[in-house]
Amino acid sequence: MKAHTxxxxxxxxxxxxxxxxxxxxxxxxxxxxxxxxxxxxxxxGAVGQGEPGIFVAFEExxxxxxxxxxxxxxxxxxxxxxxxxxxxxxxxxxxxxxGSFDFGGLLAALGAKADAMGAxxxxxxxxxxxxxxxxxxxxxxxxxxxxxxxxxxxxMTAMITSKQTEDAMPASALPPLDFLQFMVDCSxxxxxxxxxxxxxxxxRVRKYRGSGFEPNPTxxxxxxxxxxxxxxxPTAPRRAPVSxxxxxxGVPGLDTMLGGGxxxxxxxxxxxxxxxxxxxxxxxxxxxxxxxxxxxxxVSFDSDVQEIxxxxxxxxxxxxSPVDAGLLRLETMRALEGNAExxxxxxxxxxxxxxxxxxVIDPLSALSKSGNRGAAPSVAxxxxxWSKARxxxxxxxSLLAEDDLITAGTPLQISTIADTxxxxxxxxxxxxxxxxxxxxxxxxxxxSNQVRELVLSANGLSLTDVYTADGAVLMGTQRWKRERDDxxxxxxxxxxxxxEERRLEAESAELMAQIEQLxxxxxxxxxxxxxxxxxxxxxxxxxxxxxxxxxxxxxxxPGPQNAPLAPGGGHDDR
Amino acid sequence: MTxxxxxxxxxxxxxxxxxxxxxxxNVRAYCKGAPPGRFRLTVCDVxxxxxxxxxxxxxxxxxxxxxxxTDRHVLVGDMTDLSVLRRVLMVDGAEFNGQ
Numbered sequence: 001m002k003a004h005t006x007x008x009x010x011x012x013x014x015x016x017x018x019x020x021x022x023x024x025x026x027x028x029x030x031x032x033x034x035x036x037x038x039x040x041x042x043x044x045g046a047v048g049q050g051e052p053g054i055f056v057a058f059e060e061x062x063x064x065x066x067x068x069x070x071x072x073x074x075x076x077x078x079x080x081x082x083x084x085x086x087x088x089x090x091x092x093x094x095x096x097x098x099g100s101f102d103f104g105g106l107l108a109a110l111g112a113k114a115d116a117m118g119a120x121x122x123x124x125x126x127x128x129x130x131x132x133x134x135x136x137x138x139x140x141x142x143x144x145x146x147x148x149x150x151x152x153x154x155x156m157t158a159m160i161t162s163k164q165t166e167d168a169m170p171a172s173a174l175p176p177l178d179f180l181q182f183m184v185d186c187s188x189x190x191x192x193x194x195x196x197x198x199x200x201x202x203x204r205v206r207k208y209r210g211s212g213f214e215p216n217p218t219x220x221x222x223x224x225x226x227x228x229x230x231x232x233x234p235t236a237p238r239r240a241p242v243s244x245x246x247x248x249x250g251v252p253g254l255d256t257m258l259g260g261g262x263x264x265x266x267x268x269x270x271x272x273x274x275x276x277x278x279x280x281x282x283x284x285x286x287x288x289x290x291x292x293x294x295x296x297x298x299v300s301f302d303s304d305v306q307e308i309x310x311x312x313x314x315x316x317x318x319x320x321s322p323v324d325a326g327l328l329r330l331e332t333m334r335a336l337e338g339n340a341e342x343x344x345x346x347x348x349x350x351x352x353x354x355x356x357x358x359x360v361i362d363p364l365s366a367l368s369k370s371g372n373r374g375a376a377p378s379v380a381x382x383x384x385x386w387s388k389a390r391x392x393x394x395x396x397x398s399l400l401a402e403d404d405l406i407t408a409g410t411p412l413q414i415s416t417i418a419d420t421x422x423x424x425x426x427x428x429x430x431x432x433x434x435x436x437x438x439x440x441x442x443x444x445x446x447x448s449n450q451v452r453e454l455v456l457s458a459n460g461l462s463l464t465d466v467y468t469a470d471g472a473v474l475m476g477t478q479r480w481k482r483e484r485d486d487x488x489x490x491x492x493x494x495x496x497x498x499x500e501e502r503r504l505e506a507e508s509a510e511l512m513a514q515i516e517q518l519x520x521x522x523x524x525x526x527x528x529x530x531x532x533x534x535x536x537x538x539x540x541x542x543x544x545x546x547x548x549x550x551x552x553x554x555x556x557x558p559g560p561q562n563a564p565l566a567p568g569g570g571h572d573d574r
Numbered sequence: 575m576t577x578x579x580x581x582x583x584x585x586x587x588x589x590x591x592x593x594x595x596x597x598x599x600n601v602r603a604y605c606k607g608a609p610p611g612r613f614r615l616t617v618c619d620v621x622x623x624x625x626x627x628x629x630x631x632x633x634x635x636x637x638x639x640x641x642x643x644t645d646r647h648v649l650v651g652d653m654t655d656l657s658v659l660r661r662v663l664m665v666d667g668a669e670f671n672g673q
Contacts, residue, residue, distance in 0.1 A: 087628065087633075088631065089631070089633050091634070091650075092631075092648045094646075094647070094648055095648050095649075095650055096647065096648065096649045096650070096658065096662060097649075097650055097651055098638075098649040098650060098651035098652075098653055098655065098658040098659065099593075099596075099597070099651030099652040099653050099654045099655060099658075100593050100596075100651055100652045100654070101593055101634050101635060101636060101637070101650045101651045101652065102588065102591055102593050102594075102634070102635060103633075103634065103635075104588025104589070104591040104593070104594060104620070104621075104635045105586060105587075105588045105620040105627050105632055105633055105634060105635030105636075105637070106627075106633035106634065106635075108588055108589075108620045108621045108624045108627065109620060109624040109625075109627040109628045109632075109633060111624065112624035112625065112628075113624070113628065130634070133634075133650070
């Protein structure tokens with residue numbers, strides 16, 4: 001059984017929250033967030049879990065606490081004193097110690113109050129203040145036992161906050177507080193350090209009787225909603241189903257290269273040297289997302305929102321209309337203001353408020369500026385984890401100092417977790433600097449392995465097929481010249497072909513004419529031959545008649561017609 | 575610092591806890607030794623009246639609140655060492671019959 005604190009990261013670290021009916025010690029240096037942690041847990045218990053709570057304040061007055069809570073958005077007075085009761089237990093500043101004293105009165109008063117409101121949780125904030133009044137260790141020990149037993153008997157979930165008992169303090173300063181560590185069932189340490197001028201906060205669970213927990217220090221952020229612990233249970237199932245939907249990159253040619261666009265819910269990394277049009281690609285993606293009607297968040301590090309809008313207009317990208325329509329939210333963040341964790345939290349908060357489906361971060365590498373070098377990779381990774389769990393598509397740009405991908409290509413080590421990695425570079429040839437785009441990897445998609453030229457114009461972005469002549473990539477003027485040469489050659493070839501066709505056409509026509517001529521000659525020849533044949537037949541008939549006439553005149557018998565005259569006078573028919 | 579009005583002493587105790595019992599005995603003895611009418615002692619047991627303890631912000635016991643005109647003194651402890659009380663209330667030892 002765990003008592004949820006409502007601080008989701010902490011609940012995940014401890015498998016659910018604080019031990020129910022047991023005591024948790026929360027310690028840390030000044031300003032490490034002890035009071036906030038305790039108050040947040042108490043407010044969540046009262047409001048979210050239906051567990052009324054009592055806050056015993058030894059260090060701050062009730063009005064101070066109410067004001068502090070207000071700054072985190074917790075309206076204590078509206079929760080109601082029957083659900084959350086504040087006890088101003090600051091020792092009177094004029095209090096004169098005069099012998100041995102105890103918590104008898106305190107516990108009697110608390111018991112009456114707890115019974116009246118049915119309190120389930122209780123916080124003793126800054127117990128060290130009151131223990132410091134007891135200058136003998138035996139009394140301190142006795143009173144802590146008294147408190148502990150009272151809590152156990154009442155079965156209340158308790159939090160006791162105290163200044164750190166080691167490290168910062170000399171060992172002799174607060175020795176009796178050390179045994180608090182052994183007495184409680186759960187112990188939590190909050191820290192606040194300055195690394196290279198940047199504040200870094202963390203939480204660590206030191207012990208938790210009867211439960212597993214995350215033992216490593218985990219970064220925290222104290223933001224406008226209280227404490228946010230940057231921890232997600234690695235074994236927790238990812239909520240968003242993996243999508244096969246493709247979404248446009250905003251550059252038609254790039255969609256083709258990727259086999260249809262980015263996957264929805266993918267993380268895309270765009271790397272490149274300064275001026276290689278990373279922001280332009282980011283802007284194109286944001287514009288395309290808004291055109292699909294998707295809420296989009298565009299986070300710009302160190303570049304003013306208005307400047308981005310103005311600059312992108314020059315390449316035909318209109319971000320003003322979607323901003324006016326409320327689809328696009330443009331946010332400028334200063335990398336040096338706050339640490340990487342703070343930025344991550346702000347991005348998440350704004351993205352959730354805006355209900356963003358697509359997030360653009362330009363450039364993500366700004367997170368790793370001074371003091372954040374250690375924390376940034378984990379922040380980037382968690383950003384991607386978080387967006388994946390929600391099915392959001394994230395496009396991050398990253399600045400590369402050099403065109404050396406091996407050493408500089410993984411400034412945040414996100415190149416390994418990004419699904420798609422696009423690299424932009426300059427190719428300098430023949431006195432020209434041209435932008436080249438290549439896809440280094442794109443998980444799950446067939447993608448072009450060709451380097452393309454990225455051309456920016458007032459009409460937008462386009463990718464041009466590059467000429468790969470003699471193993472070299474031609475771009476810019478060289479490509480243009482080559483294109484012109486090719487066009488001329490083509491024209492010449494076409495002209496030649498046309499000419500040849502016409503020649504053949506004429507020849508064919510001529511042959512047809514010849515055929516016609518021959519055919520008519522053939523016809524007349526045939527006719528001539530028929531006439532000849534008829535004439536000959538007439539002539540023969542005439543000759544036969546003549547011969548028969550002659551024979552009759554000579555008195556002969558009419559012989560067989562046509563029988564040739566045998567030379568011997570006889571006739572043999574055989 | 576002699577006025578006709580008695581100094582009001584409010585002693586908050588937590589039932590039969592040893593510190594409270596000692597304080598009660600010590601304060602009573604102190605008052606007994608003083609000239610009559612010098613102090614007026616009121617004892618409040620917070621175990622019996624916890625609401626009163628909350629209302630008066632008395633959380634550590636035993637606690638003694640002394641009101642002398644406009645002056646208000648708060649002492650916490652079992653008053654084993656009465657010299658603190660004497661010094662705070664600026665009551666000269668000569669006035670006492672006893673200690």
